[in-house]
Amino acid sequence: MIKIIGSVSRSNMLFYVALILLGIGAYYYHFRESRRKIIERLETVVQRRRDDLSKNVEEARRIGNKLDAQRRDWIGGLDFEQLQGELQRGHVSCAEAVRTYFYKGVLAHEKTNAVTAFILEAEQQAEELDEKAKSPSYVKPPMFGIPLSLKECLKVKGYDTTRGFVQDAYKPSTEDSIQIEHYKKLGLIPFCQTNVPQSLLSYNCSNPLFGTTTNPYDKTRTCGGSSGGEGALIGAGGSLIGIGTDVGGSVRIPCHFTGTAGLKPSKMRFAHRGGGASVPGKPLIDANDGPMAQDVKTNVEFLKNVWGDIDFQSDRDPYCPPVHWNESLYSSEKKLRIGYYIDDGWFTPTPALQRAVLESKKHLEKAGHTVIPFYPPRLTEVIKLYFRAVCLDGGQYVLNKLLKDMIEPTIRFQTTIWMIPTWVQRALSYPITLVFPRLGVLMSSLTRDTFELREAYADIEAYREEFVGLMMKDNLDVILCPASIMPAPQHDIPSKVLCGVSYTCLYNLLDFGAGVVPVTKVNKSDEEKLINEYPETDKWYQITKSATIGAIGMPIGVQVAAPPFREEAVLRTMREIELAITGK
């Protein structure tokens, strides 16, 4: 080699270097030019889509205004259970319910930019149900006439599922997914779709197609993600019940940020045929759809009806086992054994989140349950395994889509990471670990080869066994823990603190059922504690601390989790916390 190099003359050497530089320059120029053309073409799509949305919102407003304001206010003031009762008794018609929620949805959308489309056919669906209900032989389904909001990525016939990618606008689904079919059968009326972050792999809520969705409590803060549009809409009173999806916290984080309640069931409890995913083909990081509502009570009523009739989904998707609502688990009188933690050893949550867990612990103890410390093992390893298994191709699938799209500025950081070859990241991780150990963990997390990926899957399986083994050793029914690391931060923070999903992504890696219930709001003494005691030992802690300063009044939830098929125990615990706090 040295001989060859030695034999190349200096001028030849310069020639080759110039050739290489020219090649790189030409590649870069070609890349920039093709990106420019893509963006130019997509900008017109964005404009058209936003114009269409404005018209769609005006139409929803017109439909909402068909109803007398006094009547609308009265219907809009009913909670889920009350509206359900009035619809069943025929005191409120389905058309009235839908018009009311078009009106309330428009108001919430104006406040938060939560809606990507109102499903205008909902009015006709409501009128048809009202017509059917005139027949004395008609038996009303249990959720007859209740308007249902849906995260944009769920397949509804005639509507897009862009996941925030402009390239996927105007490609409507040709069928409803099995779940949507089921919800309609149970009487629910899908009336709008809600916003998401581009790619769904983020816990903020911005994309180049529909823009940013804001938190109903504070416009400068995010509603969370990726089911952020649902959180914002429900939190602002624009829907009573909605469906999100969750592969790392996307139901639970928006619930925590917006003061709403929701559940991510374990994967097998719903049918997935005809559904969509952020990254298809990633076994062992189990995603599921899940309900979100203003309270736990509504989630319970919804799931009782859906799982009570789960054969509808199992018959159409044999991979969904016919596991019915387990009433004896939900309403058991047997006192629970609950494991709790306020710090997972990876990322200390800000004081309000720790306080919420301790307050919930007290409520549960007062109700007679035993609450004991529990330490989830080796969270640093879990974080590495999670990122490795969620970006199992090193982020290639999402990156390929992003490079054909306009890229949302708030996910540019992770896009850049995905562009750096894994071996370079791995090499950089060594020096980075010396100054910023936690970043070093992330930099060494993406998959280098299939051998490493197989090992990661084996490690996840072993971790699942270890975790349930620990729970069984202490006879634990459920786990109580923080819902996140902080209250709703500003819109750009989630992509700067990507690893802030440790409290939620753990339960996707374990495929547990996990839910979030609102417990408290950030107060002055939380802020004092934050300023005086919260760690500042690395960049992520510094960002989290400064994002939490000024969050007084923002909602705080807690998380409850349990192994698969024990979602009813999770809901029972969440409901007991809710009852103790709200008295209703």
Ligand SMILES: CCCCCCCC/C=C\CCCCCCCC(=O)NCC(=O)O
């Ligand atoms: C510094 C190195 C970073 C390496 C890895 C960066 C890659 C980031 C990829 C994913 C971030 C995951 C955040 C998950 C948030 C919640 C997502 C979610 O639940 N989505 C719902 C869904 O997909 O249906």
